[in-house]
Every structure is written in structure tokens, then in C-alpha cells.
Amino acid sequence: MTKKIILGVLLFGSYLFAAQIQVPEAVEKELNKSARTLSGSDRVQFINWQKTAYIQLEQIAKESGLPEVEIARIQKRLHQMYGSNYRKQLQVIDDEISDYKELVRRVQEQNANVKPDEATNTLAQRELTITLANTTIPKEILDIYSNNAKELYPGNYVAQKKYMESIISTFPQVLEWIKNNKSILN
Template structure:
């Protein structure tokens, strides 16, 4: 209940004050009650203490009225004094001038900082304005195009010459890069027989692709809203064009895929459903694969367990595809190791699920008997 009374008192100070000149008659009831309840005892001494507190409260209010501090900030000072000294208004009157002096000093320092920052910003703004004038003589674009971009910058960032300058610089760099790219792409096309071939053949699909690349991939955009820049470089474009050439060259040199056989089932299983993480490589004209893992009983999604296999297959190319010459089982299962072919041997590093063998290095070779 006492906390509520203090809160009401502070609200009275904030809401009823500063209407001045202030008299004893203007003291709010809740403030008067708080002062009366603060002093104990009876008789003349208590009455004098109450009167002194009221007089101090009136002086505090008139000091606030005479100050040139905004009402909102003044209320903060008054409430702060009450929080520190309660109903000891004599003490509050004595501290009021010090609080006001501290407030004014803080305001002065803030205003000085704002003034310096504003001055600095204005200097940067004027410097950018002069740089914009210099850009108008060395932009490398037609006068009409530059003027249109300048008007767009002024519309987007009115009176902000720093942002306008960045906008213009981005547009100029984009224009320069675009022209440079067109020139280099022209040279690139002339020096590529594949490009010449397609141009002579009037390949419409290729022409459309080049147009798209020139219009969209040859794109450098500077995002000036936040003064961040993003750029697609010439090297990336040439890489894309080179890759495109290689793709088109498949018309003459296609990579073909076809089935040449199937591996038999691993020992103890009905069929080979395919494995991952195989040992693999070639020795002369022999193909060797083996090991690997799969889920031969049930898929993983149905709760199946992964099995790593021991089987190693020796295969050789024939008229009908790859022919199985031999199937053996290694001592331990292997899978997900690293295969290194040297021409005469295949080295298989690690890959065993068994802790005792997961650092093993397996050497595979082919023995031919005449």
C-alpha cells in the first residue's frame, strides 16, 4: 500500500507541477497527505516540520516553473529527486540546481556532438557534389545517357550527393564493363572455331543463347541503397561461354552410355542389388571391382541393416560386354575406402567397417597363367 502511495505522489508531482507561480494552496492532496504522514509526534514541533516541508515543496515547484527545461525532461528530474530523497523536499530543493546543471551540460555535449557530425556530413556531401561535377566530364557515355542517369540519381537521393555519386559511379562502371565484355566476347568468338562453325551454320538456338548471355549474364549491378556492390566478372562469363562451346561440341563427339553386363550376387545372397563405396580400378585390360555396401534384405526406410561385402570381381571386355572371369571373397568386408590404380596394381586404402582393419592397405594384382 505504501508503494502505491509513493507512486501516486510522483504522479502528482509530474502532473500538477509547473503551472506556477505555485502557492501552498496549490499543493495536491496526496502530496499534502504524504508530507503529513511522514512526520511523527504531535504538537507545535510537528506542525512546524509539516509547514517547512510544504514551503520547500512550493519552492521546488517554483524553481521548476522558472527553469527553461522542457516539461518532459523536467518531470524526469523531479521524479528522480523524489526517488532519491522521498518527502524531504528541503533536500530536493538544494539538489535541484545541481541536477539542472548536469542536465544542461549533457544537452550541451549532445548538441556539440550533433553539430560536429552534421558539419562532417555536410563537408562530405559538398565534396561528393564536386566529384559529381567532375564525373560529368569523364563518364565515357553519351551526354543524353549520363544526364538521364543523373536525373534518376537526383530523384532517388534528393540532396544526398554522396549516394548520388555512388549511384553514378556504379552506372559508369557497369557501362564500361559491359562495353569491354562485348569487345572481348567478340574477340573470343572470332578465335573459337566452334563458334565460327555454329555462326556459319546459322544455328538459331546458339544465337539465342549468345544473345541471352550478352543481355543477362553480362550484367554487373551496383546496389546503392545500402552502398553494397555485387559483380559478375569477365572470367566467369568466359567460363560459361567456354562450357557452352563444350556442350555444343557433343554434337560431333558424344559420350554414350550403355549396359555391358551385371555383377553376380554376392556369396550367400540371391541377387546383387547394387553397392556403394566399391573398390574399383583397371590393370591392363582387366576391370576389378569389389566390396561396397548396400541393404540386401530390407531398405533403410523399412528398418533394414547395412551390409558391407567381401566379394571381389575380375572382369574383362569381350564382344558382348564385360565378362566375369573370377569372383573371390576377401578375408574381411571392405567399402568406402580410396582406390588408387598404378597400371599394374590397385591399392585400396582403409574402408573396412571392422576396427582392426580400417587402416589396412590392400594391394590387388592379376596373375595370368599361360
């Protein structure tokens, strides 16, 4: 009986040790440094609170869909602003990600509205004509997308070409999805 109790206590202790929140060593050192003024359970609670925030911060960054370089840049800026206060960083990271995505959207919108020079536009028009002639997509479907490209980018054959190349490259995947999901569409 006593062996079972001792074994249970050992297992429980190892469980508690394994359940500690794992963060990189540099983060651990920063948190310990920032919690120097606290003592006892307040210190442990503060550090665990910040570790949880750090892990949530990393998860949000990973799920944001931003390039790694931009995630690192945002994290560096937040760290410069708030130091090891990961709770505060967690409060503002969504705004930072939204700001970045909005900036990218505005730049893409502006680039789409910029008309290329005449030579580039003429070359893109010829390449677009050749691309459309050599595709296996049915003409009726191609005409729908071609009309959309003309509406979205009037007179900008460089943008129309990019749009149509995107459609042509993804069309087999769309077609495959339709074949595999006929029951949903009926």
C-alpha cells in the same frame, strides 16, 4: 463594540485559514505520513517547512527553462532518492538542472562537430546557396553572418545552413528592436 470584536476574530481566523500553504493532495498526504512521529507544533512546523520547500521546488523547476518532460523526469528521480523530503530535494535541484543543461550543451557541441555524409553536405550547400540568394537581408550583413557560420562549422554545410536559417528567421525581430530602441543605440 462586542460585535466588532467578534467580527474581527472571525475575520482574523478566516485570514489564518486562507493563509495556509496549498499543495497538491498527494503531497499533503505524503507529508502527513512522514510527520507521524512528530506531534503538536513540531508537526505543523515540519509540514509547513516541507510545503514551502515544495512550492520553491516547483518555482525553480518552472523558471529553469527545461522542457516539462525533463522537469517531470528530474522530479521523479529526486522523489525516488529523497521521498517526501522536499527540503533535501530543494538543495539538489539546481545541480540536477545544471547537469541536464551541461549534458544538452555537450550533445549539441558533439552534434555540431559531427560531419555529415558527402551527399547530405552537398545538398545542404546547394540549399544554403538558394536560401542566401532569396533572402531580403542586405548582402553586407549576410556576409558577416555567413563568414561566422564558416568559422564555426568549417566544411559542415548542414550546420552552416541551420545557423543561417536561424539568423534569417530572427533578423526581422532584431531589425524591429533596433528601430524601436534607436535612443539606446545612440
